[in-house]
Amino acid sequence: MNLPDRTVLDNGAVLIAQALPSNPFVAFRGSVPAGMVAEDAQGVAEFLSHLLLSGTKKLSAEKLADRLEGIGATLEFRNSEEVLVFQGRCTRETTAETVRLLIDCLSNPAFPAREVERVRTELLNDLRLANDDTRYRASRQLSELVFPGGHPYGREPRGSEVRIRRTTRRTIAEFHDAHVGPEGLILAIAGDVDRDLVEEAVARPLSRLPPTNEPPSAIPPPPASRPRDSWIPMPHKSQVDIAVGGPALPRRHDDFYALFLANLLFGRIGLFGRLGHNLRDEQGLAYYAYSSLEARTAGGMWSVSAGVSPANLERAIRGIREEIVRLRTDPFSMEEIADGKDNQVGSLIVSLERNAEVASELHRMEYYGLGMDFLERYADLVRDLSEDRVRQVARTYFDPGRASMAVAGPIGRTRVSL
Amino acid sequence: MATHVESLDNGLKVILHPLPDAKALSCWVGYRIGSRNEVPGITGSTHWVEHMLFKGGGKLRKGDIDKLISRLGGKMNAFTDTDYTTYFETIPASAMDTALMIESERMRNAAFDPKEVEAERTVVISEREGAENQPEFLVEEELWGLAFHVHPYHWTPIGYKQDLARLDRDPLYRHYLQYYAPNNAYLVLAGGFDPAVAMQHVREAFAPLKPEPPPPPMRLVEPEQHGERRSDLHRPGAADFLAVGWHIPAFAHEDTPAVALLAAVLGGWRGFTRFAAGDWRSRSNRLYRALVEGKLATDVSVRHELKVDPSLLLTDVTLAGGVPLDRVEEVLDAELAKLRKAPPSKAELERAKGQVRAWHQFEQDGATFQGMLLSASEALASWDAWDAMVARIGKVRPEHVRDVARRYLVEEHRSVVRFHAEEVSR
DSSP states (O other): OOOOEEEEOTTSOEEEEEEOTTSOSEEEEEEESOSGGGOSSTTHHHHHHHHTTSBBSSSBHHHHHHHHHHTTOEEEEEEOSSOEEEEEEEOTTTHHHHHHHHHHHHHOBOOOHHHHHHHHHHHHHHHHHHHTOHHHHHHHHHHHHHSOTTOTTTSOTTOOHHHHHHOOHHHHHHHHHHHOSSTTOEEEEEESOOHHHIIIIIIHHHHTOOOOSSOOOOOOOOOOOOOOEEEEEOTTOSSEEEEEEEEOOOTTSTTHHHHHHHHHHHHTHHHHHHHHIIIIIITOOEEEEEEEEEEOSSOEEEEEEEEEOGGGHHHHHHHHHHHHHHHHHSOOOHHHHHHHHHHHHHHHHHTTOSHHHHHHHHHHHHHTTOOTTHHHHHHHHHHTOOHHHHHHHHHHHSOGGGOEEEEEESOTTOOOOO | OOOEEEEOTTSOEEEEEEOTTOSEEEEEEEESOOGGGOOTTSTTHHHHHHHHTTSOBTTBOTTHHHHHHHHTTOEEEEEEOSSOEEEEEEEEGGGHHHHHHHHHHHHHOOOOOHHHHHHHHHHHHHHHHHHHTSHHHHHHHHHHHHHOSSSGGGSOTTOOHHHHHHOOHHHHHHHHHHHOSGGGEEEEEEESOOHHHHHHHHHHHHTTSOOOOOOOOOOOOOOOOOSOEEEEEEEEOSSOEEEEEEEEOOTTSTTHHHHHHHHHHHHOOOOSSTTTTTTOOOOSSHHIIIIITTTSEEEEEEEEOOOSSOEEEEEEEEEOTTOOHHHHHHHHHHHHHHHHHSOOOHHHHHHHHHHHHHHHHHTTSHHHHHHHHHHHHHHHTOTTHHHHHHHHHTTOOHHHHHHHHHHHSOGGGEEEEEEEEEOOOO
């Protein structure tokens, strides 16, 4: 694969393109710094993300949907902690029209009153449904425990029912005008593209995006958290969800790659690494038991998730603890670490076989400033990690003494600590 | 490059789909066995067998499959459907033999260690309990049970918890021996390889495997439904749900292209394979406009369940808070009546056809998706059946869509499940 083309437009937007001619269509992924970190009024970023397909000053919601789907294109907007994400698919022939519609949605949203009310109904329902979901409740609660004090990494993206009811069209429009523009915008595009198409169909319309009222918001470092447990009774459910985790590190931290590998071995590789081996394979306690590492601009979190029968809740928590403690008493062997390194190097081929995956990776490379040669360097970055460092960061971060736990489901009277 | 198709002497059908620039290779092996081949008392056995086939046997010890694929940075998984079960690995193309060895061992030599069978019982029950946490699963299970009284589509592939609690190792193993044979299977390779070289490697890995007597055909036929069937579920929950299923013909039926467009006009098109669309939802369709833009619902989807036997066209609605289920049914009925009365406009139909064509391209994104597409097509009819279907869909006229709406979207052939969310007690 050749190195991707990176262009900085006059208005500050950054465009990354990678030709992959064997996949006969185009996928794109982009972002603007209009995520939760930018919001003053909680929930407004989520509200905005739901409204960007609700019509522009030129096109009603119906006409916009007809135009996009009439050319067979997809376009989605999604809120996240740091940015507003957009992504889609189209053919080479419909790229120009799809990007025109994308730019129209970003720069000229109409926020029709009827659509604002429709989205309000949708968000209220979504929040009710999410609060009735054991997996969501456990993981949301854990995020709040690890990132306390209303930090954007920890809070509910929709805000609260009260916030959803109070958000006005004006608040949403002001948030949009302040934060959605070319500054900080990244658009990565992959597939059946070439330099001419990117220049004509993408760069040109993107360069006409008007500026925002405010510079991108700085992301505050997460406050220190105190380990806590939280038990959420949901007696009408069949299964209990457990989420255990603690603070980790930002994406650009020197230890990121070592911790990424440690997390892979701990609860991801194959059928969920050491955790899956213990909880699923050996004890048959859970269909899923895995770990995650989220590393963002200003901080991060590691976590373990498992769904278990209420009768097995205590055994499952004990099993999770055993595996965390084992990182100290029985550190990763040389063979485990070698397997993990091989996995990472091999995955460069397998995890980047699709246009959508390549667009997503290009976006990540630009967002975190990893450099356009990142994929060329990645294998060496992984191979050069020392075994001791991987073991050391596993002990440092997967620390039961700093871990919080959230449990949601038919928990009965069970209350055990990690 | 052309797709190469060949059958080995033992009956294994081999489908090789080279992608000249691809560095990855996706290996799919499908078995013509799903929950439609089960009988009451052993529901869920096909899915349980699928779990057991990750636990080694023959040349593979427990954990080897996991290790071999992980070291390559590969991905792997398996799916049990009503009509078929499929296993895949996507790996660097240079490691083709690893995938072929795993799949040939899996086909005949799985261990079914009694201790491992027992450990997996709680895992499959846990998978089912996780699904039960979602009201949508309860609604779905109820709907298929309501619509099919004779045919095994009555139950879903996960099976009933009571059966999962009682099933023994021996019936599971017999199920495996009977259906996991080269003459009841097909192999798809999609990715970077030379077809002649790949064929040689496939022969080396699979030709020594002995065929079994052909499994008995599944003879159950669902009698025609005379009269609407209804079920009301009252359970704790956060929102009301409505699910409606209409009987439709099997994939191979001549009406299928028009039914596919009927589904697209009603609820949009999200691709042929189940994971293609991710979270993307169509907004340019009749039910979204009537129910979601009408603020009666926050989500609506239409699924054309393409199956070997006559199946269902399904509509699922998540109701907005405070909206009565009766009101949503009225609006749904009115939209269906419009389609039965008049054909869709030419522009509307062209938009639906355009979506199907576009998704046909999007679903060819990389070796894994192409393997999945070929595998799912082969399970239903033939590896190129979906390509042919897309061409047939292109020829459907507006009045065909109206005709199939009149034929299939009728009250006496439908089943309705209403989920009444009750306040959650703490």
